[in-house]
Amino acid sequence: MAYTxxxxKFRPLKFEDMVGQEHITKTLKNQIMAGRVGHAYLFNGGRGTGKTTTAKILARVVNCLNPQNGEPCNECEICKEILSGALTDVVEMDAASNNSxxxxxxxxxxxxxxxxxxxxRVYxxxxxxxLSTGAFNALLKTLEEPPEHVKFMLATTEPQKLPATILSRCQRFDYKKINNEDVVKRLKxxxxxxxxxxxxxxxxxxAVLSEGAMRDAISILERCSQESADEITADxxxxxxxxPSLEIIDKxxxxxxENEETTALEAIDNVINDGKDLYNFLWEVIKYVKDILVYKATKKLDLYSDTELTQIKSLAEKVEKQRLxxxxxxxxxxxxxxxxxxxxxxxxxAGILKICMKRAEKPILQPRVDIIQQRVAKRQPEVAQNQVKQQSKPVTQNVKPTRDWQEIVDQLKKSGKIRLYTCLVNxxxxxxxxxxxxxIFPNGLTDFNKRILEEPNNRADLIKAIAMATGSEINIKLKDAKMKKAETTTTSSAFDGLGIDINVIE
Ligand SMILES: [Zn+2]
Structure with missing residues (x-):
């Protein structure tokens, strides 16, 4: 495990090597030098912010034979034994696995x-x-009357889950997310x-990726260094x-x-073809738009090259703050x-198209089914490429299924989903x-049609077609209009894998 x-290897051995938590390390050092170390501490904060590191340093300094300015020497017999894990007087316990x-x-x-x-003895x-409730109660008894020779150091990411009785017995320190500057300093x-x-x-x-967790920053650094023997670059x-690269985010x-739907879909295709995660991509685009807004307001931005700043500047000039x-x-x-x-x-x-088409002065336009259909068709060569241009039309906020339905069914035919189309045509x-x-099947729902509609692939195609037309993910129920008594049955396992909620009303 190279990452570990x-x-x-670089877990700080002294308080002074810790970054971003000076408000805590300073207080602790002062307590140590004044001989006022408490008997129970609670270290609270996000992952990778230094809670366990603090506890380990504190465990050494209270036992060190030769402490210096509130720091452990890390050289004496006791320090060395604690560092190697050989000293049984310092006990580390993970409550996630030992909580009884x-x-x-x-x-x-x-x-x-x-x-x-x-x-x-340090715990x-x-x-x-x-910890379980029973375990908390047992711990509380010890915390209430701790022997002189015992110290407790508790670490948590979720202090709200601790009983007030425990909280009130501990000196609490809250860890901040480590700011980017400090992460960079340490990484250097x-x-x-x-x-x-x-x-x-x-x-x-x-630093930005680590979101204030030093451990994550070091972990990514290590992966990068394993990947390349040369200099690690931003790319x-x-x-x-x-x-995804800034180029594609910018695109x-x-x-x-500029409300360029086709270019938008192209950019999304590029990201998918590169095997990048769409979720990350979206997050980067949000950050980028936010940066354009910041640039518009302040005329300056960190973290971008001069060329990139020129791009940002030209985008910022084109658009109102309100629109951003x-x-x-x-x-x-x-x-x-x-x-x-x-x-x-x-x-x-569908979501990106919707945003592209939302021009402030005009009504919201519906996503252009034809454009997405063409995209989908590109991935499915057997599908007919012939697409009929569909008129964009204004829609109200609510989806109007009855009006859209015929178009959706027609689209199924155009994109080669003939079996689905024939099932749904009337x-x-x-x-x-x-x-x-x-x-609703006015002429009755035959077993044959039902079987086709229950087939997961067909079902997925139908849900897709509806999503492309409406921009929403819609669940489907089937109703046989010829049956007098409506009886709802939950369906067949065929849909389980899709995670789609389906009921058949017969
Ligand atoms: Zn020592």
């Missing part, structure tokens, strides 16, 4: 004994919020000592974590701002709806609610 190696009453009772019995070698309990040291060559731009990207980092953004805000809002909405979608690619395309549709349409 680099992260472990018995685990904590073990501690309660142990604490009555004096430490074997060190001055204090470091990671992810302490994972690690790169220099590990002889890893890296550009400043690549360092910046690592290498982006490529490795699947961020889609420009297309959205709208786009950010719409893209974020799209991000939310992609999360729960089974048809991410189609929903992404049907109508009713909107049951925002997410559900009911397909």
């Amino acid at each position: 190696a680099l992260y472990r 009453v018995e685990d904590i009772r073990g501690i309660r019995e142990e604490v009555n004994f004096l430490p074997t070698k060190a001055k204090y 470091i309990i990671d992810e302490v919020h994972m 040291i690690i790169c220099a000592e590990s002889k890893i060559k890296i550009t400043d731009e690549a360092l910046q990207i690592l 290498l980092v982006k490529d490795l974590v699947g961020i 889609l953004t420009k297309a959205i701002l 805000l709208e786009i950010i809002y719409q893209l974020s909405e799209l991000e939310g709806s992609l999360k729960n979608s089974n048809q991410k690619t189609i929903m992404f395309q 049907t109508t549709v009713e909107q049951l609610n925002d997410q559900t349409w009911e397909i």
